[in-house]
Amino acid sequence: MPRHSSKDSGSESSGRRGPGGRRLRRWLAAVTVVTALAALSSAAQAQPHRDRDPAQKLRLNQIQAMATHNSYHREVSFAEQKFMEQNDPNFRNLLYSHASLPQQFERQRARGIELDVFPDPEGGLYADPLIRKAAGLPPLADAAWKKPGFKVLHWADFDYQSSCVTLRECLTQVRKWSERQPGHVTVPVLLELKRTDPRLEEQGGAKSPPWDTAMLDALDAEIRAVFPDGDTVTPDDIRRKGETLEQSVLRHGWPKVSESRGKTMFLMDNVDPKLQDAYRAGGRESLQGRVLFTDSQEPGRPDSAFMKVNDPTGANKAVIQDLVKRGYFVRTRSDVPLDQASSGDTGMLRDALESGAQMVSTDFPVPGLAARYGSDYVAELPGGEDVVRCNPVSVRKWQCPWRPLEG
Numbered sequence: 001m002p003r004h005s006s007k008d009s010g011s012e013s014s015g016r017r018g019p020g021g022r023r024l025r026r027w028l029a030a031v032t033v034v035t036a037l038a039a040l041s042s043a044a045q046a047q048p049h050r051d052r053d054p055a056q057k058l059r060l061n062q063i064q065a066m067a068t069h070n071s072y073h074r075e076v077s078f079a080e081q082k083f084m085e086q087n088d089p090n091f092r093n094l095l096y097s098h099a100s101l102p103q104q105f106e107r108q109r110a111r112g113i114e115l116d117v118f119p120d121p122e123g124g125l126y127a128d129p130l131i132r133k134a135a136g137l138p139p140l141a142d143a144a145w146k147k148p149g150f151k152v153l154h155w156a157d158f159d160y161q162s163s164c165v166t167l168r169e170c171l172t173q174v175r176k177w178s179e180r181q182p183g184h185v186t187v188p189v190l191l192e193l194k195r196t197d198p199r200l201e202e203q204g205g206a207k208s209p210p211w212d213t214a215m216l217d218a219l220d221a222e223i224r225a226v227f228p229d230g231d232t233v234t235p236d237d238i239r240r241k242g243e244t245l246e247q248s249v250l251r252h253g254w255p256k257v258s259e260s261r262g263k264t265m266f267l268m269d270n271v272d273p274k275l276q277d278a279y280r281a282g283g284r285e286s287l288q289g290r291v292l293f294t295d296s297q298e299p300g301r302p303d304s305a306f307m308k309v310n311d312p313t314g315a316n317k318a319v320i321q322d323l324v325k326r327g328y329f330v331r332t333r334s335d336v337p338l339d340q341a342s343s344g345d346t347g348m349l350r351d352a353l354e355s356g357a358q359m360v361s362t363d364f365p366v367p368g369l370a371a372r373y374g375s376d377y378v379a380e381l382p383g384g385e386d387v388v389r390c391n392p393v394s395v396r397k398w399q400c401p402w403r404p405l406e407g
Contacts, residue, residue, distance in 0.1 A: 060186055060233065060254040060265075061329050061358055062395045063405060065388040066380055067112025067188065069333060069361040072152050072170060073098050074161035079135040084158070093337040094154070096363050100163045101170060102177045105187075108365040109380070109387045111406075112331075113174070114190040114269070115152050117167055117219070119209050123148035130157040130205045144169060150222055156196045157205035171226040174264065178231075182262040185388050185406050186233055186255075188359050190308075190331060191292065192269035193219070213278045220291045223266060233265035235287035235305070244302035245286040250327045257405065267306050267331065267359075268292040293329070305329060312352040320355035324393045332357035334379040335364060344375030353382070356393025 074097045076084070084091035104110040120126060127145035132138070142165060145151070150167035153160045164170035171189075178184065196208045209215065229236070233255055240248045270276065276294050284290060285302040296304035305328060309320050312332040323330050334349040335341065341364055352360045362379035364370050370377040381389050390400035 056256065056258045057399070058257045058390065058395065058401075058405070060257060060260060061324070061327060062391045062399075063185060063257060063388050064353070064356065064358055064360065064381070064391045065111035065185065066109065066334075066365055067114065067190075067331075067359050067361045068098055068104055068108075068110050068365055069114055069363050070116065070154060071098055071101060071104060071110070071113035072115055072162045072164055073154055074163055076131065076159065076161050077135070077137070079137065080131050083131055083134045088158075094159045096337055096341075096369070098163065098363070101173045104365065105174075105177050105181070105184075110365055111185060111388055112188045112190070112359045112361065114192065114361060115167065115170055116154055116192045116194050118151045118153060118156060118194050118196070119211065119215050119218075120151045121148055121209060121215075121218070125206045125208065126151050126153065126156050126160065129160050130200060130203060131160075150219065156194075156208065157200045158197070167222055168226060171223065175226050175231075178262055178264070183406065184262060185257055186260045186263045186265055188265050188267055188329075188331070190267045190269050190359070190361075191219075193275065211275050211278065213281050216275075216279050223291050227264055229291075231263055232291065233260055233263055234291055235293060235303070236289065238305065239286055239288070246296075246299065246302060246304040249305045253327060254329065266292045267308075267329075268294045269308060271295050271297055271308075299323075299326070299328070306331075308332075309355075309357070311348075312355045312357065313348055317351045317355045320357050321393050324356035324358070324391065327394075329359070330355075330357040331359040331361065334360050334362045335377070337363055338373050340364070340379075341370035341373040341375060341377050344370070344377045346377070349379050352379075354392065356391050358391065 075081070075095055081091070081095070084094065098104065099108060101113060104113065118126065124146045128139040132140070144165035147166055152164060152167055152170050153162050164173055174187070174189070178187070193211050195211070196206050201207045235245050237255060238248050239245045240252060243251070268276070268279070279290065279292070279294060280287065280303060287294065287303050293306040294303050295306060295308045297307060298304070307323055307328055308331045309316055310333045312320055320330050320332060332352050332355060334352040340346070340348060360379070364377055364379050367376060367378045386404060387406045389405065
């Protein structure tokens with residue numbers, strides 16, 4: 001039989017009035033709807049509406065991540081440890097070592113570090129520690145100890161070993177890792193500004209210069225030499241015109257996670273009023289032009305944005321939760337050397353995570369580090385897989401995206 005032309009076939013179909021014709025029309029209508037929905041979905045994926053994605057709304061104070069405590073720290077030699085034992089009844093608290101900073105970020109899922117900083121404007125001030133002399137060891141051979149600038153170590157003349165000797169070196173390591181992982185959430189860097197021990201000064205040890213405003217200006221310049229303001233979150237990024245830093249944080253919030261990826265921010269650990277006054281001197285009550293966020297200790301100051309509550313147990317957990325709900329950025333600790341590592345107790349870790357503190361610091365970020373002390377203690381986010389999670393205090397479940405916030 002001769003075939004119908006396509007035109008004839010179409011005319012025959014359109015002229016049907018029976019059940020078969022109705023089924024065909026319903027099928028064609030369904031195909032049209034599905035095609036339209038698919039087109040809308042493709043358009044949405046091509047040009048996502050930011051407000052429909054919960055991840056786009058989260059702010060830096062609405063996430064939580066693990067950090068490391070004394071992140072640079074390495075143990076001194078066995079010969080020096082023997083001398084430690086003779087002079088410090090708590091010397092065992094110094095017997096822990098961290099991986100290099102890049103390894104902490106890449107393999108241990110740390111998203112925050114702590115560095116202890118000593119001023120060394122002339123260079124070489126800490127290059128011949130007393131404890132090395134006592135152990136019969138020569139001065140340090142690493143040329144970095146002779147460089148002017150700032151040194152990173154725990155306790156001058158006593159507990160000095162570091163995975164990165166100078167602040168410039170430490171920050172450069174962070175910078176290079178950040179460039180390899182540009183989508184990372186903002187990494188807080190806690191700086192404790194230290195001075196030498198007067199008891200060791202009397203024994204002929206190093207004597208550090210004071211942390212006056214000029215030295216603090218030099219510290220800001222050193223940080224900016226590695227991380228210019230465009231690569232950091234600073235008080236100037238948050239403070240609004242005509243408002244204090246605290247007013248801006250509480251009224252408008254911290255920057256969004258989505259808009260601050262690949263950046264760092266710097267926090268001051270010290271609570272010494274004289275040091276903080278020196279940093280805020282010259283009309284900088286709200287940290288105008290400064291790099292670091294100061295630890296205001298409690299709400300009510302113009303510079304109140306960041307606070308440190310190291311012990312999250314007992315009544316302190318509720319204190320931290322209240323600060324987090326109000327919009328402050330808080331650092332706490334999940335363990336102290338070497339109590340949790342020896343006992344395996346996770347109560348402090350649980351309190352730290354439940355407190356909602358955005359920065360939770362540990363000395364034991366991965367399994368195995370506590371084994372030498374007799375336990376399998378490890379401090380990590382629940383599940384042990386996420387690098388960062390939605391804050392359990394300041395974010396409701398429906399506000400948290402289903403996909404990982406990083407990685």
